[in-house]
Amino acid sequence: MAIPNVLLSMQLSYNQLTRTEKKIADYVQKNAQKVLFMSITELAEECHVADASVHRFCRTIGAKGYQEFKMWLSINMGHEKGEEESEEEDGKEPIFQQVLKSHLEAINETNQLLDKEKVDQAVRMLTEARQIMFFGVGDSKTAAIEANNKFLHVTPKVMCAGDTHLQAMAASMMTEEDLLFVVSYSGSTKDTVEVAQIAKEAGAKVISITRFLKSPLTEFSDCVLICGSKEGPLEGGSMGAKLSQLHIIDILYQCYFKANGKKARENRQKTANAVVNKLY
Numbered sequence: 001m002a003i004p005n006v007l008l009s010m011q012l013s014y015n016q017l018t019r020t021e022k023k024i025a026d027y028v029q030k031n032a033q034k035v036l037f038m039s040i041t042e043l044a045e046e047c048h049v050a051d052a053s054v055h056r057f058c059r060t061i062g063a064k065g066y067q068e069f070k071m072w073l074s075i076n077m078g079h080e081k082g083e084e085e086s087e088e089e090d091g092k093e094p095i096f097q098q099v100l101k102s103h104l105e106a107i108n109e110t111n112q113l114l115d116k117e118k119v120d121q122a123v124r125m126l127t128e129a130r131q132i133m134f135f136g137v138g139d140s141k142t143a144a145i146e147a148n149n150k151f152l153h154v155t156p157k158v159m160c161a162g163d164t165h166l167q168a169m170a171a172s173m174m175t176e177e178d179l180l181f182v183v184s185y186s187g188s189t190k191d192t193v194e195v196a197q198i199a200k201e202a203g204a205k206v207i208s209i210t211r212f213l214k215s216p217l218t219e220f221s222d223c224v225l226i227c228g229s230k231e232g233p234l235e236g237g238s239m240g241a242k243l244s245q246l247h248i249i250d251i252l253y254q255c256y257f258k259a260n261g262k263k264a265r266e267n268r269q270k271t272a273n274a275v276v277n278k279l280y
Contacts (some may be wrong), residue, residue, distance in 0.1 A: 208261025
């Protein structure tokens with residue numbers, strides 16, 4: 001299937017757009033590069049419209065949703081260059097130096113974006129929760145699973161469901177004593193947002209790790225931790241994004257361990273003893 005030229009489509013159908021859609025089209029035409037790295041909520045706020053209006057605009061242009069619209073826009077703007085071309089970029093750096101630089105930038109940016117008060121709040125929520133559920137969809141599920149495995153070393157009150165139906169079912173039975181920990185780079189993945197909404201309606205608290213401070217997911221989050229690494233529409237699941245998420249998770253683990261002192265040490269000794277005979 002040929003990728004539509006969305007910039008041209010907006011121009012050709014401009015007179016058929018609604019007043020609200022024209023506001024979005026005008027902004028995209030003037031700020032196409034910026035839009036590639038904006039959440040749907042950020043674009044909606046810039047245009048002074050609702051998230052749903054942006055979604056309808058994308059459908060009017062022919063895309064299934066905002067993420068597909070951004071992907072088409074990126075391709076139209078010539079950002080479809082693949083990894084195999086990266087060594088031809090300015091600087092002529094070896095590929096392993098480029099990758100190292102990219103990963104270090106992602107972690108450094110994440111570190112700069114971390115708010116100590118938010119980290120402390122998250123650790124308190126993790127400590128006080130009766131049960132902690134780690135959820136993620138697609139590539140973000142990798143970070144959610146790693147978080148569950150990490151915390152399982154020091155506390156028995158964690159679980160992770162990979163299937164989105166099981167996630168929704170588990171979220172519906174949470175209480176005000178429980179905590180949902182969600183990982184989502186975009187903060188707009190439908191299944192993830194729905195699970196967060198279900199958990200909030202059940203009374204649970206929600207912590208989210210996401211790239212965007214304002215997104216559909218953050219509307220249902222009590223504590224938002226921002227990860228670094230700019231990920232373009234064609235780079236879904238980039239290693240830089242995963243590393244930035246894992247960096248936050250490791251910081252939370254270390255802080256949780258310190259905050260829970262004796263009990264955390266006892267549990268870590270138990271879990272270590274449980275698998276020591278499996279390590280040779």
